[in-house]
Each structure stands twice: as structure tokens, then as C-alpha cells.
Amino acid sequence: EAQVTQNPRYLITVTGKKLTVTCSQNMNHEYMSWYRQDPGLGLRQIYYSMNVEVTDKGDVPEGYKVSRKEKRNFPLILESPSPNQTSLYFCASGDWTASSTNEKLFFGSGTQLSVL
Amino acid sequence: AQTVTQSQPEMSVQEAETVTLSCTYDTSESDYYLFWYKQPPSRQMILVIRQEAYKQQNATENRFSVNFQKAAKSFSLKISDSQLGDAAMYFCAYRGGTYKYIFGTGTRLKVLA
Numbered sequence: 001e002a003q004v005t006q007n008p009r010y011l012i013t014v015t016g017k018k019l020t021v022t023c024s025q026n027m028n029h030e031y032m033s034w035y036r037q038d039p040g041l042g043l044r045q046i047y048y049s050m051n052v053e054v055t056d057k058g059d060v061p062e063g064y065k066v067s068r069k070e071k072r073n074f075p076l077i078l079e080s081p082s083p084n085q086t087s088l089y090f091c092a093s094g095d096w097t098a099s100s101t102n103e104k105l106f107f108g109s110g111t112q113l114s115v116l
Numbered sequence: 117a118q119t120v121t122q123s124q125p126e127m128s129v130q131e132a133e134t135v136t137l138s139c140t141y142d143t144s145e146s147d148y149y150l151f152w153y154k155q156p157p158s159r160q161m162i163l164v165i166r167q168e169a170y171k172q173q174n175a176t177e178n179r180f181s182v183n184f185q186k187a188a189k190s191f192s193l194k195i196s197d198s199q200l201g202d203a204a205m206y207f208c209a210y211r212g213g214t215y216k217y218i219f220g221t222g223t224r225l226k227v228l229a
């Protein structure tokens with residue numbers, strides 16, 4: 001089954017404790033990206049990657065790191081989490097080599113992060 | 117910088133009726149893509165409909181259609197024959213040449229039985 005797998009679904013941590021949210025896709029997509037969703041603010045892009053070893057900042061990259069060492073994986077790293085990073089996080093992938101008429105993001109099921 | 121605005125935080129519609137969700141955007145690009153995504157209570161994000169800016173014809177997917185007004189930078193979603201399963205948060209999204217996605221703040225749609 002084609003899917004984007006994101007883990008964990010829920011995470012409670014404390015300020016300053018490094019954490020990683022994993023994201024993996026099995027569709028051989030070149031494009032992967034991370035978003036955070038906050039009430040009243042919608043989804044905001046954190047980072048995106050067009051291919052292995054190629055990453056670019058989205059609109060809210062501060063406090064986050066990403067890496068793309070393999071095509072299928074795109075982990076989100078919070079080196080020193082703070083309470084303002086409490087949010088719902090989504091990973092997504094897409095295939096830009098396909099026809100533009102098929103452009104679509106495939107989303108993971110989300111990670112609800114609480115930083116105390 | 118591109119922006120996407122959804123001015124209706126919440127909308128209600130009677131089952132079987134029609135509702136239109138509004139979205140406006142701002143860009144200086146001529147080639148871009150617009151999307152509507154649905155997020156039900158399960159929080160899974162689902163593509164509803166897509167519109168390529170170079171196409172003048174409005175996109176349609178079954179009960180869902182868009183009114184794309186390129187000059188006015190407007191991209192509204194019409195849902196016909198509303199069903200209880202349409203109740204969700206709806207996000208308008210823009211993707212330009214840089215492959216950055218810009219999402220609106222969302223419209224929560226309630227469907228009344």
C-alpha cells in the first residue's frame with residue numbers, strides 16, 4: 001500500500017530535550033516536506049527536499065533541522081525543543097516527475113507534539 | 117511573497133444543499149497550481165481538487181468544482197449536494213515554481229442533518 005509513515009503519532013517532551021520525528025515513504029517520491037499545523041494559522045511549511053541531499057527552507061524553519069540521506073526518509077529534528085514548538089506536524093511526499101495533472105501531496109497521519 | 121487567504125473560519129450547510137468556500141491568493145508568478153485539501157476529524161489530509169493556472173477551464177471532481185478567476189486571484193470551492201461526510205476542515209493551497217507550498221488558514225465546514 002502506498003503510504004507515508006510518520007512516527008510517533010503523539011509525543012510529550014520537555015524543553016531542551018532533543019527529539020526526532022521520523023518520516024518514510026514507499027512510493028519512490030523525490031519530493032518530501034514537513035509542515036506544522038496550528039489553530040488559526042493553517043499549515044506552514046518548515047522544510048522541503050527535492051531529492052537526496054537537497055533541502056530548502058520553508059516559511060518557518062527556525063528551530064528545526066532536516067536531513068535527506070536516503071530517498072525514502074526525511075526525518076525532522078528538534079535539537080532543543082521549546083514550548084512554542086508545540087504543534088501538530090505533518091510529513092508529505094510527492095512525485096514531480098509525473099504529469100502536472102497528477103500533482104498531489106501524500107500526507108502522513110501527523111505527530112502531535114507537546115513541549116512542556 | 118505569495119499569500120493565501122481564507123476569510124471564512126467556519127461555514128455551515130444543510131445536507132443536500134450547496135456551499136461555496138472562498139480562497140484568494142496573491143502572487144507575481146504566472147505559472148502555478150492551486151489545490152483544495154480536506155482534513156476530516158481523523159486529521160488525514162486528502163486532496164479534493166487541483167487547478168493548473170494555465171488552464172482556463174474550471175476543475176471538477178464529482179460534487180466538487182472550483183471557480184478559478186485568475187485575474188482576480190480567486191479560487192473558490194463549490195460543494196454540491198452536501199453530505200455528512202463532507203464535514204471537515206478545508207485548506208486552500210498554492211504551489212509556485214519554487215516548489216514551496218503555501219496553505220491558507222482553513223475553513224471548518226459543518227454539515228447539518
